[in-house]
Amino acid sequence: xxxxxxxxxxxxxxxxxxxxxxxxxxxxxxxxxxxxxxxxxxxxxxxxxxxxxxxxxxxxxxxxxxxxxxxxxxxxxxxxxxxxxxxxxxxxxxxxxxxxxxxxxxxxxxxxxxxxxxxxxxxxxxxxxxxxxxxxxxxxxxxxxxxxxxxxxxxxxxxxxxxxxx
Amino acid sequence: xxxxxxxxxxxxxxxxxxxxxxxxxxxxxxxxxxxxxxxxxxxxxxxxxxxxxxxxxxxxxxxxxxxxxxxxxxxxxxxxxxxxxxxxxxxxxxxxxxxxxxxxxxxxxxxxxxxxxxxxxxxxxxxxxxxxxxxxxxxxxxxxxxxxxxxxxxxxxxxxxxxxxxxxxxxxxxxxxxxxxxxxxxxxxxxxxxxxxxxxxxxxxxxxxxxxxxxxxxxxxxxxxxxxxxxxxxxxxxxxxxxxxxxxxxxxxxxxxxxxxxxxxxxxxxxxxxxxxxxxxxxxxxxxxxxxxxxxxxxxxxxxxxxxxxxxxxxxxxxxxxxxxxxxxxxxxxxxxxxxxxxxxxxxxxxxxxxxxxxxxxxxxxxxxxxxxxxxxxxxxxxxxxxxxxxxxxxxxxxxxxxxxxxxxxx
Numbered sequence: 001x002x003x004x005x006x007x008x009x010x011x012x013x014x015x016x017x018x019x020x021x022x023x024x025x026x027x028x029x030x031x032x033x034x035x036x037x038x039x040x041x042x043x044x045x046x047x048x049x050x051x052x053x054x055x056x057x058x059x060x061x062x063x064x065x066x067x068x069x070x071x072x073x074x075x076x077x078x079x080x081x082x083x084x085x086x087x088x089x090x091x092x093x094x095x096x097x098x099x100x101x102x103x104x105x106x107x108x109x110x111x112x113x114x115x116x117x118x119x120x121x122x123x124x125x126x127x128x129x130x131x132x133x134x135x136x137x138x139x140x141x142x143x144x145x146x147x148x149x150x151x152x153x154x155x156x157x158x159x160x161x162x163x164x165x166x
Numbered sequence: 167x168x169x170x171x172x173x174x175x176x177x178x179x180x181x182x183x184x185x186x187x188x189x190x191x192x193x194x195x196x197x198x199x200x201x202x203x204x205x206x207x208x209x210x211x212x213x214x215x216x217x218x219x220x221x222x223x224x225x226x227x228x229x230x231x232x233x234x235x236x237x238x239x240x241x242x243x244x245x246x247x248x249x250x251x252x253x254x255x256x257x258x259x260x261x262x263x264x265x266x267x268x269x270x271x272x273x274x275x276x277x278x279x280x281x282x283x284x285x286x287x288x289x290x291x292x293x294x295x296x297x298x299x300x301x302x303x304x305x306x307x308x309x310x311x312x313x314x315x316x317x318x319x320x321x322x323x324x325x326x327x328x329x330x331x332x333x334x335x336x337x338x339x340x341x342x343x344x345x346x347x348x349x350x351x352x353x354x355x356x357x358x359x360x361x362x363x364x365x366x367x368x369x370x371x372x373x374x375x376x377x378x379x380x381x382x383x384x385x386x387x388x389x390x391x392x393x394x395x396x397x398x399x400x401x402x403x404x405x406x407x408x409x410x411x412x413x414x415x416x417x418x419x420x421x422x423x424x425x426x427x428x429x430x431x432x433x434x435x436x437x438x439x440x441x442x443x444x445x446x447x448x449x450x451x452x453x454x455x456x457x458x459x460x461x462x463x464x465x466x467x468x469x470x471x472x473x474x475x476x477x478x479x480x481x482x483x484x485x486x487x488x489x490x491x492x493x494x495x496x497x498x499x500x501x502x503x504x505x506x507x508x509x510x511x512x513x514x515x516x517x518x519x520x521x522x523x524x525x526x527x528x529x530x531x532x533x534x535x536x537x538x539x540x541x542x543x544x545x546x547x548x549x550x551x552x553x554x555x556x557x558x559x560x561x562x563x564x565x566x567x568x569x570x571x572x573x574x575x576x577x
Contacts, residue, residue: 013199020195029184038185045187046195050409053199054251055381072381075358079406111178130172131179144357158172 016056020049023066026132027073033127034077034120048076067134070142074124081120114164118157125150126157198409236350241361241378242342242564248383249335249562250458250494253277254412255384258286258403264396276412277494279326279462296326297416301435303327304418311420316430319463319490320499321545321560322473322515323483324431335495338376338385339562341365341542348376355379355386356403367542372397374542382407432467433488441466441487449487450502450532450557454574456567459491459498473515480515480556481506491561498561500571502552509551514539515558516547527565531557531572538572540565548572 020027027048031041052072115123121143128139129150136154140147236244256274270286279298285291296303296317303326305312318325342348345365353362359380367374367390377387387401420426434444441449444466467486472479484504491498505512514526517539526537529548536550536557547560548568552575559571 013196016199017192017196024187025184028187029180029182032184033182038188041185042188042191046191046198047408049195050198051381051407054247054409055383057247075381082404108178108182112182115179115182126175127179130176133171133176136169144354144359158175161175 016049016053019065019069023069027070029131030070030073030124030127031077033115033123034074035080036116040080044076044080045073048073051076064138067138067141070128070134071144074142075144078120110164111161114161118160122153122157122160125153126161129154130158236352236361238342238346238348238350238363238365241350241363242339242346244361244380244383245339245342245378245385246383246496246562248379248407249339249496251409252382252384252407252494253410254408255335255406255495256412257405259283259400260403261398261400263398274412275495276416277492279492279497280412280416281326282416293418294327295416295418298326300417301433302417306418306420306424309424311418311424311426313426313428314431315428316433316467318431318433318467318470318486319465319488320497321547322558323433323467323470323486323488323501335385336545336562337542338378338388340540340544340546341367341374341376341388343546343562343564344368344540344542345374352380353377360386365542377401379405432470433465433486434467435463435465438464445485445487445502447485447502447504447555448577450552450555450575450577451489452500452559452571452574453576454570455491455498456493456563456571458493459496460493461489462492462497463490464488474513474517480512481508496562498559498563498571500575501558502555505551505554505556509556512551512556514549515556516549516560517541517544529569529572532575532577536572538565538568 024045027045028041031044031048032038035041035044052069055072115126118126124143125139128134128142129136134142136147136150139150143150145153254274254276257272259271259273260268261270262268269290271283271290271292272286273281273283275281276298280296282293282295284293292305292307294303294305301315301317303314303317305314314324314326342363342365345363348363348365351362351364353360355362355377361378361380363374363376363378365374365376366372371393373391375387375389375391376385377389378384379386382405384402384405384407386405387399389399389401390397436444438461441464465488467488468484470483470486472482474480484506486501486503488499488501491500501515514537526539529536529538529550531548531550532552534550534552536548536552538548540546545560546563546565546568547558548571549556549558550572551557557575559568559575561568563571
């Protein structure tokens with residue numbers, strides 16, 4: 001993960017918003033794939049960014065700022081899944097029906113469906129490591145698990161997604 | 167550990183559609199952040215904190231073996247910020263004493279002071295709610311419906327009984343203040359990064375293990391050990407912290423046929439300019455409060471229940487003026503009341519005289535000698551006999567902050 005971002009000398013709203021903009025695509029990818037809905041994604045990211053803004057004074061630099069922000073986004077997504085009681089896996093068929101279309105981008109739809117069928121834990125790890133190219137150490141810091149668990153979850157997630165890429 | 171990245175899978179995942187934000191997202195976020203920025207204390211800390219973060223990161227790189235664990239004072243600061251910036255906190259409050267079964271309550275508390283606490287399980291039928299707007303507390307338990315009106319803004323008078331804030335979160339803050347040298351360790355609690363502090367309770371052979379959620383700064387567990395063995399705990403499960411206020415039902419309605427009781431606690435909300443007319447004396451007011459605290463409520467009672475403990479009650483409180491300042495979930499309450507003809511009859515209005523608290527320190531208040539009490543068994547406070555008035559200042563503040571408020575008190 002790039003480590004260009006550091007807390008500014010005089011942190012203010014503009015600087016925080018600039019930080020958010022730089023990482024927003026990754027956060028949207030993670031939140032949308034975990035929550036499966038744009039409105040929920042937006043609500044959760046609003047909450048996560050507000051939490052991070054409040055918590056910035058307590059950021060202690062034990063991880064990179066980007067990793068720290070990622071972790072807040074992930075925790076807020078998990079809080080939302082727990083709160084709404086929707087921490088369930090979506091079946092392949094259900095996801096296809098929800099998407100409502102079968103077009104010529106078969107592989108992409110298959111991958112979306114296979115990803116949605118994973119548990120949030122597995123979904124998150126493969127998005128962080130393979131899509132966003134975090135190291136195992138960084139992904140472990142975001143998810144709050146040991147690096148060894150990252151490796152084992154990653155292996156299971158890749159196995160489950162393999163069929164969708166053929 | 168060998169790291170492997172599946173580049174084909176990564177590219178395919180990055181190729182999946184990711185929705186843009188709704189059009190108003192950026193404006194909403196900016197508004198929300200700017201709203202927070204009006205709290206100068208937090209922003210002074212933000213600037214200092216950001217600089218400290220850089221310094222810490224550099225220090226960690228330069229001295230990898232050096233401990234980076236927060237101090238008890240830093241944890242207390244984090245709790246203060248967490249409590250001060252939370253718009254609402256909800257979850258399940260769990261209480262257990264030694265080998266007894268757990269009692270569980272679902273709760274939500276709001277920065278306006280409203281709350282709702284609902285017993286869970288067939289043997290816990292209590293439902294308690296307080297609506298800050300109407301200043302009415304309603305309580306349903308074992309077939310009896312109780313309504314309390316005219317409640318005081320806060321301690322030491324008859325205030326709304328939020329167990330979660332007063333007995334839970336507030337008690338932890340008091341413990342943290344009383345144990346500035348507590349040992350801190352970093353742990354994972356319910357899958358989240360947390361601090362755990364170990365401190366004496368003040369009772370022989372007893373220790374307290376306090377767990378604080380690092381991200382939100384909210385205390386989530388307070389466990390007591392007696393002679394090294396579990397003696398009791400409270401904890402919060404399913405913690406939810408939001409910067410927005412809570413929505414919910416904060417006023418219960420009695421079911422038909424249920425026995426009802428109503429009590430008026432005697433306080434009436436007034437505007438600051440009306441205090442002198444309502445109380446019959448020129449009130450003593452602080453001219454300084456910590457940054458972020460705002461005057462939220464002023465109330466006067468011509469008489470109210472005696473303060474103190476059950477064992478040692480003070481004289482009836484007469485002509486009470488109570489001011490409450492809020493900062494998120496934190497509260498600071500300043501009260502004055504007539505001493506009556508014999509000031510020597512008064513003991514500490516917050517704790518009474520029977521509760522064993524550490525020896526209070528002396529403090530100056532409006533030219534009189536007061537007492538500063540920082541003890542894990544009580545909300546941190548100052549009290550004094552100032553001529554014809556008894557004065558109290560109570561809140562989750564440090565001794566230095568309470569001293570400064572006391573020093574600023576004047577007519």
